[in-house]
Amino acid sequence: xxxxxxxxxxxxxxxxxxxxxxxxxxxxxxxxxxxxxxxxxxxxxxxxxxxxxxxxxxxxxxxxxxxxxxxxxxxxxxxxxxxxxxxxxxxxxxxxxxxxx
Amino acid sequence: xxxxxxxxxxxxxxxxxxxxxxxxxxxxxxxxxxxxxxxxxxxxxxxxxxxxxxxxxxxxxxxxxxxxxxxxxxxxxxxxxxxxxxxxxxxxxxxxxxxxxxxxxxxxxxxxxxxxxxxxxxxxxxxxxxxxxxxxxxxxxxxxxxxxxxxxxxxxxxxxxxxxxxxxxxxxxxxxxxxxxxxxxxxxxx
Amino acid sequence: xxxxxxxxxxxxxxxxxxxxxxxxxxxxxxxxxxxxxxxxxxxxxxxxxxxxxxxxxxxxxxxxxxxxxxxxxxxxxxxxxxxxxxxxxxxxxxxxxxxxxxxxxxxxxxxxxxxxxxxxxxxxxxxxxxxxxxxxxxxxxxxxxxxxxxxxxxxxxxxxxxxxxxxxxxxxxxxxxxxxxxxxxxxxxxxxxxxxxxxxxxxxxxxxxxxxxxxxxxxxxxxxxxxxxxxxxxxxxxxxxxxxxxxxxxxxxxxxxxxxxxxxxxxxxxxxxxxxxxxxxxxxxxxxxxxxxxxxxxxxxxxxxxxxxxxxxxxxxxxxxxxxxxxxxxxxxxxxxxxxxxxxxxxxxxxxxxxxxxxxxxxxxxxxxxxxxxxxxxxxxxxxxxxxxxxxxxxxxxxxxxxxxxxxxxxxxxxxxxxxxxxxxxxxxxxxxxxxxxxxxxxxxxxxxxxxxxxxxxxxxxxxxxxxxxxxxxxxxxxxxxxxxxxxxxxxxxxxxxxxxxxxxxxxxxxxxxxxxxxxxxxxxxxxxxxxxxxxxxxxxxxxxxxxxxxxxxxxxxxxxxxxxxxxxxxxxxxxxxxxxxxxxxxxxxxxxxxxxxxxxxxxxxxxxxxxxxxxxxxxxxxxxxxxxxxxxxxxxxxxx
Numbered sequence: 001x002x003x004x005x006x007x008x009x010x011x012x013x014x015x016x017x018x019x020x021x022x023x024x025x026x027x028x029x030x031x032x033x034x035x036x037x038x039x040x041x042x043x044x045x046x047x048x049x050x051x052x053x054x055x056x057x058x059x060x061x062x063x064x065x066x067x068x069x070x071x072x073x074x075x076x077x078x079x080x081x082x083x084x085x086x087x088x089x090x091x092x093x094x095x096x097x098x099x100x101x
Numbered sequence: 102x103x104x105x106x107x108x109x110x111x112x113x114x115x116x117x118x119x120x121x122x123x124x125x126x127x128x129x130x131x132x133x134x135x136x137x138x139x140x141x142x143x144x145x146x147x148x149x150x151x152x153x154x155x156x157x158x159x160x161x162x163x164x165x166x167x168x169x170x171x172x173x174x175x176x177x178x179x180x181x182x183x184x185x186x187x188x189x190x191x192x193x194x195x196x197x198x199x200x201x202x203x204x205x206x207x208x209x210x211x212x213x214x215x216x217x218x219x220x221x222x223x224x225x226x227x228x229x230x231x232x233x234x235x236x237x238x239x240x241x242x243x244x245x246x247x248x249x250x251x252x253x254x255x256x257x258x259x260x261x262x263x264x265x266x267x268x269x270x271x272x273x274x275x276x277x278x279x280x281x282x283x284x285x286x287x288x289x290x291x
Numbered sequence: 292x293x294x295x296x297x298x299x300x301x302x303x304x305x306x307x308x309x310x311x312x313x314x315x316x317x318x319x320x321x322x323x324x325x326x327x328x329x330x331x332x333x334x335x336x337x338x339x340x341x342x343x344x345x346x347x348x349x350x351x352x353x354x355x356x357x358x359x360x361x362x363x364x365x366x367x368x369x370x371x372x373x374x375x376x377x378x379x380x381x382x383x384x385x386x387x388x389x390x391x392x393x394x395x396x397x398x399x400x401x402x403x404x405x406x407x408x409x410x411x412x413x414x415x416x417x418x419x420x421x422x423x424x425x426x427x428x429x430x431x432x433x434x435x436x437x438x439x440x441x442x443x444x445x446x447x448x449x450x451x452x453x454x455x456x457x458x459x460x461x462x463x464x465x466x467x468x469x470x471x472x473x474x475x476x477x478x479x480x481x482x483x484x485x486x487x488x489x490x491x492x493x494x495x496x497x498x499x500x501x502x503x504x505x506x507x508x509x510x511x512x513x514x515x516x517x518x519x520x521x522x523x524x525x526x527x528x529x530x531x532x533x534x535x536x537x538x539x540x541x542x543x544x545x546x547x548x549x550x551x552x553x554x555x556x557x558x559x560x561x562x563x564x565x566x567x568x569x570x571x572x573x574x575x576x577x578x579x580x581x582x583x584x585x586x587x588x589x590x591x592x593x594x595x596x597x598x599x600x601x602x603x604x605x606x607x608x609x610x611x612x613x614x615x616x617x618x619x620x621x622x623x624x625x626x627x628x629x630x631x632x633x634x635x636x637x638x639x640x641x642x643x644x645x646x647x648x649x650x651x652x653x654x655x656x657x658x659x660x661x662x663x664x665x666x667x668x669x670x671x672x673x674x675x676x677x678x679x680x681x682x683x684x685x686x687x688x689x690x691x692x693x694x695x696x697x698x699x700x701x702x703x704x705x706x707x708x709x710x711x712x713x714x715x716x717x718x719x720x721x722x723x724x725x726x727x728x729x730x731x732x733x734x735x736x737x738x739x740x741x742x743x744x745x746x747x748x749x750x751x752x753x754x755x756x757x758x759x760x761x762x763x764x765x766x767x768x769x770x771x772x773x774x775x776x777x778x779x780x781x782x783x784x785x786x787x788x789x790x791x792x793x794x795x796x797x798x799x800x801x802x803x804x805x806x807x808x809x810x811x812x813x814x815x816x817x818x819x820x821x822x823x824x825x826x827x828x829x830x831x832x833x834x835x836x837x838x839x840x841x842x843x844x845x846x847x848x849x850x851x852x853x854x855x856x857x858x859x860x861x862x863x864x865x866x867x868x869x870x871x872x873x874x875x876x877x878x879x880x881x882x883x884x885x886x887x888x889x890x891x892x893x894x895x896x897x898x899x900x901x902x903x904x905x906x907x908x909x910x911x912x913x914x915x916x917x918x919x920x921x922x923x924x925x926x927x928x929x930x931x932x
Contacts, residue, residue, distance in 0.1 A: 003108050008149075010205055011112050015119060017201030022123035024193045024896045030170075030177060031128065032891075034135050037166070038119050041142050044158075052149040057236050060151050064233075067154075067161050068248045072255030074166050078173045079262025085176060093892045100889030196899050203906040207913070 008049030015042030029084075029091040033077055040070045107148055115141045128177075132170055139163040152229040292343060292351045296372055299336035299380060300419050302329045303387070307412035310405050318404035323395035326408040330391050330415060334384035341377050345768055350374070352425065366486055371425035374769045378620060379422035379552055382627045385750070386544040387415045392747035393635055394536040396740065397642065401534075407447060411540070414440035418545050422552060426486040427476045430553070434472070434517065437546045438465045444541065445533040457529040464526045468516015475509030478502070492559040500564065507560055507567040510553060518550030518604050521578050525838050527601055531593040535638030538593060543600055543634050544627035551604065554611045555620055558773060562614065569698075572612025576701045576708075579605030581835075583711040587718075588831045590816070591648045592640065595719050596633050599674065602712060603630070606689055609701060615692040616773045621765055622685035629673040629681060629755040635748050636667040640723060643737035644730060650722035651815045652733060657724040660739045664724045666752050671720050673755045675713035675797050681758035687793060688762075694789065706793065710800045717804035725809035 019042060022035025044063040051059025085091055118138035122131045139162045146155030237245060274282070306329035310322045340351065350373035359366045372380070391411065398404050417440055421433025439462075446458025480486055482502055483494035495503060514520070519527035530542055541547070554561060554571065561568050579602045586598035603626050610619035643660060644653055657664040673680035676687060686709060693702040730737065739745075766777070833839065886897060915922060 003105055007108065008145075011115075013201050013204045014116060016204070017197045018116065018119045018123055020197040020200055020899055021193060022119075024197065024892070024899055025123065027892055028128070029891075030173065031122075031131055034122050034131055034170070037135060037162075038122060038138070041139065041162075044154075045142060045145055048146055048149045048151045048154060051151065057232060060154050060233065061236060061241050063151075063154055064157060064237075065244060065248060067157055068252065071161055071166055072252050074169050075255045075259040076262070078169055079259045081173065082176055082263045091177060094890060096891060097889035100887060193896065196896065196903055200899060200903045200906065203903065203910055206910055207906065 005049055005053040008053075009046060012042045012046035012049070015045065018042075027093045029081060029093060029096075032093070033074070033081075037070065037074075040066060104148060107144070111141050111144045111148075115145075128174060132167070132174060135170070136163055136167045139167065150229060153233045292340065292348070292372075293353050295336040295339050295343075296351055296353060296370055296423070297355075299333045299340065299384065300370065300416075300423060302333040302336070303412045303415035303419060305329055307409050307416055310409035310412060313405040314403075314409055316405060317402070320395065322405045322408050323391065323398075326412050327388060327391035327395065330384060330388045330412065333415070333419070334381075334388050337377065337380040337384045340372050341381055344372070344374055344377050345764070358428070363484065364480070366426060366428045368429060369425040369487070370423040370429075371488075372423065374772050375552075375555060375620065376422050378624060378765075378769070379548075380419065382548075382624050383415065383418050383422065383545050385754075386540060386627055386631045387411075387418075389631070389747050389751060390536045390540040390635070393539075393638070393744050394534075396744040397536055397638055398534065399741075403447065407444075407534070410440055410443045410447070411537075414444065414541065414546075418549070421549055425488055427479060427488075427491070428486050430556075431469075431472065431476060434469065434513070434549065437541075437549060438462060438469070438517075441465075441530070441537075441541050441546055444537040445530045447533055447537065451532070454532040457526070457532040461526040461530050464523045465516045468513050468523055471509045471511075471516070472513020475506055475513060478506045478509060482506070488556065495560050495563060503560060503564050504567055507557075507564045510557060510560075511567070511571060514550030514553045514608075515574075516550075517553075518547050518608070519601055520550070520574055520604070520608065521581060522837070524578065524582070524601060525834070525841060528594050528597045528834070529838075531591070531597055535593065535634055535641060538597070539631045539634035539638070542597060543630035547600060547604055548607070548623050548627070551607045551611060551619055551623055554608070555616045555773070558611075558616045561611070562774065565614070568612045568614060570612070572609045572693075572698070572701060575605040575608030575610075575612055576704050577605070578602070579609065579708045580704055580711075581605075583708045583715065585831055585834050586715040587711065588828055590651060590832075592637055592650050592719065592723070593634070593648060595650075595715060596630070596637055599633075599712065599716065600626075600630055602708060603674075605708075606686065606705065609705060610689045610692060613692055613696050613698065613701075615689065617766060617769045618685065618688045618692055620769065620773070621762060622689060624765075625673070625681040625685045625755075625758045628751050628758060629670040632666055632670040632748060632751040632755055633674070635744075635751070636663050636670065639663045639740040639744070640667075640737075642740060644735055647730075647733070647735065649815070650719055651729065651813065653723045653730050654726045654813070655724070655728035656730075656737060658728075659737050660724075662739065662745050664720075666745075666748060667724070668720055669752060670755055671716040674716050675801060676709055676793070677797060677801075678794060679756075679759055681755050684759035684762045687790065690789070690793065691786075706796070709793065710796050713797045713800040714804045717801045718808050721805050721808035722813070725805070726813055727811045729813070729815065 016039060019035050019039035022038060023032060026032045026035055044066055047059040047063040047066070049059075051057060051063075081091060084096075088095070115138055118134045118141065121134040122138065125131050125134070140159065143155040143158040143163070146152075146158055306326040309329075310326055313319055313322055344350070350371055352369070352371045354367045354369040357365070357367050391408070394407065394411065398407050401407065414437060417433050417436025419433070421430055421437060424430045424433060442458045442462040445461055446455045448454045476486065479491055482498055483491045485491055485494070516523045527542060527547065531538055533541075561571070582598045582601035582605065586595045586602070589595050589598065603622070607619045607622050607626070610616075610622060639660065640653070640656065640663060641648065643656070647653070669680065673682040676682040690702060690705055690709075693699075693705060830836070886893075888894075
């Protein structure tokens with residue numbers, strides 16, 4: 001059967017939902033970052049699909065920049081994570097409650 | 102037909118991989134599954150004819166980002182099983198499903214598809230990489246340069262955050278001074 | 292002529308405001324002096340206006356400014372000086388001037404000296420507004436003003452519980468009556484479209500009797516409260532808690548006569564409804580007898596005089612009800628003079644006896660306080676109606692009017708009351724000034740009042756003696772405006788029998804009073820004698836148990852209802868609702884504070900939840916926009932839109 005734009009968008013949404021579940025569920029900060037990667041990737045798929053089906057290169061460029069930003073975000077995030085780990089000894093979310101209201 | 106088979110196959114694989122990332126109790130399994138998922142996503146890019154993007158995905162994501170994560174994993178005690186105190190599972194899954202359904206509904210509504218005008222249409226006769234190059238270095242030049250600066254900043258930040266004491270510069274000292282510094286360090290440590 | 296009107300009206304206001312500047316400072320004599328001078332100025336202006344009116348001048352009618360002009364309602368601040376109002380102005384300003392001068396001496400040692408003059412002048416101002424106004428709304432403003440100032444003056448010594456209670460009682464009773472008056476005013480406006488006297492009276496001629504009856508009744512209810520007719524009479528006796536000059540001014544000469552003034556002013560209305568007039572006359576007669584009976588046994592000097600005022604007010608209403616408006620006005624004038632004189636004399640006695648009020652504890656004061664004795668005796672003679680003093684001319688004319696109109700029952704009751712009046716007045720005089728000096732037992736050293744106070748009282752003395760002469764010119768002055776006619780008893784002999792008979796009856800009453808109370812050997816009653824324990828005595832001295840009834844059956848239940856409303860309704864319902872709203876908001880804050888747990892995982896969950904919410908809103912709105920026509924069709928089918 002013909003694979004249309006809708007198929008890709010549904011796939012992207014499913015992946016996004018899985019990413020959301022991961023974000024909500026995970027208590028280990030590192031694994032939380034993994035879930036964030038999933039979110040970014042699902043969005044990339046959507047961009048590429050729209051770009052293909054509308055014959056426009058804008059989508060691909062956007063996906064390209066998303067990749068770049070994701071990479072730098074990982075670098076900085078991991079750096080912060082390491083500093084926190086050195087200071088507190090664990091990266092469990094339930095212990096990071098110093099910003100409570 | 103081939104396209105359909107490829108699509109469904111890779112879709113299934115990607116979903117399974119990402120599901121594992123989200124639900125497994127072992128960090129290493131999650132890491133591996135994430136890397137695999139990334140590769141399968143690049144397959145999608147190739148199906149969609151975005152060759153350059155697919156290559157970049159493999160190189161940057163699966164190569165660099167996953168390596169970063171692997172290095173990061175070394176810091177933390179990842180042989181332990183991650184014990185996670187979970188709240189109500191149903192809220193979590195339910196919320197996510199609801200979000201997904203809503204997004205699908207929004208997108209499944211008839212879109213105003215006839216009036217979209219392509220800004221940067223496909224140029225006939227050249228490959229995808231050339232097209233990307235054409236657009237990237239003309240219309241998207243400024244974001245390109247800014248992204249470069251941002252990457253530089255991220256790199257510096259990563260080094261500063263993760264590095265050890267950096268008051269001494271090893272490259273500017275000669276051999277004796279380095280030896281002295283090491284002795285001092287050893288004394289302090291012991 | 293207008294300037295005299297304004298001077299007469301606003302001089303008391305200036306005096307009041309001036310004295311009000313010094314209410315918080317210790318006594319400054321000049322407030323009293325300046326106050327008295329300003330009121331005297333007002334008196335002189337009123338006198339000039341009186342002369343002008345007497346010489347046949349046109350009534351002075353000014354409209355100072357517009358108060359309300361909304362839609363069909365037009366009420367100006369207008370003032371009129373015609374024969375009736377100039378009479379009242381004279382009475383008010385004369386008595387007020389004398390009382391002001393007297394108060395400089397009476398309130399000599401009082402800390403609230405300045406405040407007293409502020410209130411007193413404010414009262415005079417309100418009374419002037421009342422009598423000079425040319426529409427019912429202005430009258431009502433003055434009405435309320437005198438009510439307020441009398442509250443302030445009765446409760447002048449506010450640290451005394453009894454004084455504040457009496458002030459509240461006076462004000463509240465007046466207020467109850469004011470409701471009736473307001474309804475009357477509303478009815479006037481509703482049926483005639485104007486509140487101006489001339490306009491309303493013109494329109495009254497065309498209304499039906501039932502409406503006029505209602506208007507007359509309601510206006511009279513207002514008069515009942517102000518002039519303390521039964522059943523709203525208890526405040527007058529209790530109002531004696533205030534300083535004596537207050538009683539002299541307010542409860543003898545001015546405020547209580549406001550009700551009579553109202554009836555006289557609205558005489559064109561009451562002429563059209565003679566059955567209401569008869570009711571007013573009967574009620575007045577009843578009150579006259581009722582009050583006189585209570586004064587017979589009372590042991591409080593000022594209360595006796597207060598009951599006498601009440602009784603004379605009954606006379607005035609009887610006259611007004613019978614249609615003899617000019618007689619009522621004349622009696623009002625004469626009564627103001629001798630009653631004020633009586634009160635001021637009583638003030639002298641009180642001061643001398645260190646605020647002792649029981650006449651049984653006094654006696655033989657004529658040796659020490661000669662002038663006061665002379666003044667009070669002459670005032671009592673005038674009150675009793677002995678020829679040739681003022682009271683004879685006014686009271687006897689009322690009796691003649693009753694007789695000539697063939698209301699023999701009213702005549703008989705009023706005649707009997709005249710006898711009672713003579714008796715209790717002279718009982719008071721005899722007990723205070725004659726007999727042996729019982730005050731020596733209590734170690735009191737009385738002395739006469741200040742000379743200037745006596746001099747101030749002297750105009751009243753003269754007027755009490757000669758006011759009868761003024762009856763003829765007075766009659767001619769008001770003849771036209773009040774439809775006055777002289778009362779002719781058909782047979783000359785009947786007239787002479789009546790006059791002489793009344794005099795003899797009254798004279799006998801006076802002699803009896805002297806015989807009973809001026810002899811030596813009177814003891815201070817201490818509750819053991821036979822007379823004191825008799826039923827009639829108990830009934831009278833407790834004022835027919837009416838205050839007790841009011842307290843038991845009106846005040847107490849009302850207080851209980853108020854407490855119920857306070858506890859159950861106000862605290863539990865109203866306060867609970869308001870507090871409940873605050874509590875709900877607070878609780879919402881408390882509960883949503885848990886959202887800020889600092890736990891990243893929880894926050895992420897909330898973030899997704901919020902996103903879901905927004906997405907659903909987007910879907911709903913999108914659907915509504917998309918299917919708006921169908922939605923409108925469904926809703927109109929259901930009848931909503």
